[in-house]
Amino acid sequence: MPMTDQLLQDKFGRVIRDLRISVTDKCNFRCFYCIPDEDIVWKRRQDLLTYEEIIQLAEIAVSLGVEKLRLTGGEPLLRKDIEFLIERLAKIAGVKDLALTTNADGLKDRAATLRAAGLTRLTISCDSLKPEVFKQITRRDSLQAVLDGIDATMTAGFAPPKINCVVIRGMNEDEVADFADFARTSGVAMRFIEYMPLDNAHQWDKSMMVSGREIIERIEARHKLVPLHKDNPSETALKFGFADGAKGEIGIIAPVTQAFCGACSRLRLTAEGNLRTCLFSMTDYNIRDRIRRGDSRDELAQFMIDTVLKKEEGHRINEPDFVQPPRTMVFIGG
Ligand code: SAM
Numbered sequence: 361m362p363m364t365d366q367l368l369q370d371k372f373g374r375v376i377r378d379l380r381i382s383v384t385d386k387c388n389f390r391c392f393y394c395i396p397d398e399d400i401v402w403k404r405r406q407d408l409l410t411y412e413e414i415i416q417l418a419e420i421a422v423s424l425g426v427e428k429l430r431l432t433g434g435e436p437l438l439r440k441d442i443e444f445l446i447e448r449l450a451k452i453a454g455v456k457d458l459a460l461t462t463n464a465d466g467l468k469d470r471a472a473t474l475r476a477a478g479l480t481r482l483t484i485s486c487d488s489l490k491p492e493v494f495k496q497i498t499r500r501d502s503l504q505a506v507l508d509g510i511d512a513t514m515t516a517g518f519a520p521p522k523i524n525c526v527v528i529r530g531m532n533e534d535e536v537a538d539f540a541d542f543a544r545t546s547g548v549a550m551r552f553i554e555y556m557p558l559d560n561a562h563q564w565d566k567s568m569m570v571s572g573r574e575i576i577e578r579i580e581a582r583h584k585l586v587p588l589h590k591d592n593p594s595e596t597a598l599k600f601g602f603a604d605g606a607k608g609e610i611g612i613i614a615p616v617t618q619a620f621c622g623a624c625s626r627l628r629l630t631a632e633g634n635l636r637t638c639l640f641s642m643t644d645y646n647i648r649d650r651i652r653r654g655d656s657r658d659e660l661a662q663f664m665i666d667t668v669l670k671k672e673e674g675h676r677i678n679e680p681d682f683v684q685p686p687r688t689m690v691f692i693g694g
Pocket residue numbers: 387393394432433434435436461462463483484485524525526553554555556557558559689690693694
């Protein structure tokens with residue numbers, strides 16, 4: 361419950377309920393669309409928000425109506441003692457959901473401690489079930505570690521995780537139905553994501569993107585799907601179950617062909633302490649320096665409120681004047 365009546369609400373009437381917190385810009389994978397293979401300049405330690413700063417900002421956001429926190433990055437499991445941060449965030453009164461998005465490398469040995477710390481949900485990224493294609497996309501030979509991580513999640517008592525799969529033409533679109541089979545046997549919730557123009561080499565073009573519609577057609581060639589209701593209106597995925605009642609779920613996240621900006625309830629906080637109002641924003645709003653110069657809680661809250669008022673109506677991916685942001689997901693926080 362918010363401590364005040366004040367909510368984070370933008371000028372289009374959308375209320376922010378979901379804060380995505382990037383805890384690091386570092387990653388141990390090199391997904392070709394997200395990060396260069398070499399010559400990466402990481403942020404300096406002192407430029408990143410400390411855990412105390414993250415907790416302070418999360419508390420303010422929750423007092424202004426945020427209910428869901430998601431830790432992401434870069435690779436959040438690389439930030440030292442992330443369990444400590446989770447424990448503290450889980451204790452904030454009003455947090456209904458505390459999730460983490462990970463590439464799952466090393467998750468096998470940490471799923472139980474993450475759960476004990478108070479994490480409520482895990483989302484795991486996996487773009488291929490074929491070791492060679494997985495390696496081609498991530499530039500790491502780690503498919504088995506990811507599959508072990510998915511298993512460990514369920515063994516640790518989490519609900520079956522969501523599995524993010526970015527579908528890229530010529531690389532993995534032929535695996536979409538295999539992933540649906542994977543959902544049916546393991547019970548996971550697949551989330552097929554349209555490839556967005558946020559790529560590292562700025563080489564994205566629409567021909568590389570596989571539309572949500574095509575993804576459904578590819579799955580339905582093997583399994584009939586039935587639409588499921590959204591749990592809440594700001595959910596980004598169109599959800600489906602299997603008509604024959606098999607376990608598992610299919611979700612389509614189609615930011616390019618079926619934008620969901622009208623129901624967006626998100627705000628992002630980057631690892632170095634910038635608020636971002638949209639993945640595709642060209643502007644960052646630095647709140648870290650305001651904490652470090654000693655702004656009061658009320659001043660920080662007002663800065664968040666003012667920043668949300670600047671939230672864009674929607675992204676402009678399909679407009680002729682679209683300009684790709686200079687940074688990719690690893691540096692923004694996915
Ligand atoms: N390292 C963690 C992981 O991979 O799950 C968390 C951060 S990662 C940036 C979050 C998600 O963003 C991943 O599922 C990744 O595939 C997705 N992503 C990154 N770049 C993307 C793009 N250009 N289009 C669509 N999804 C993208």
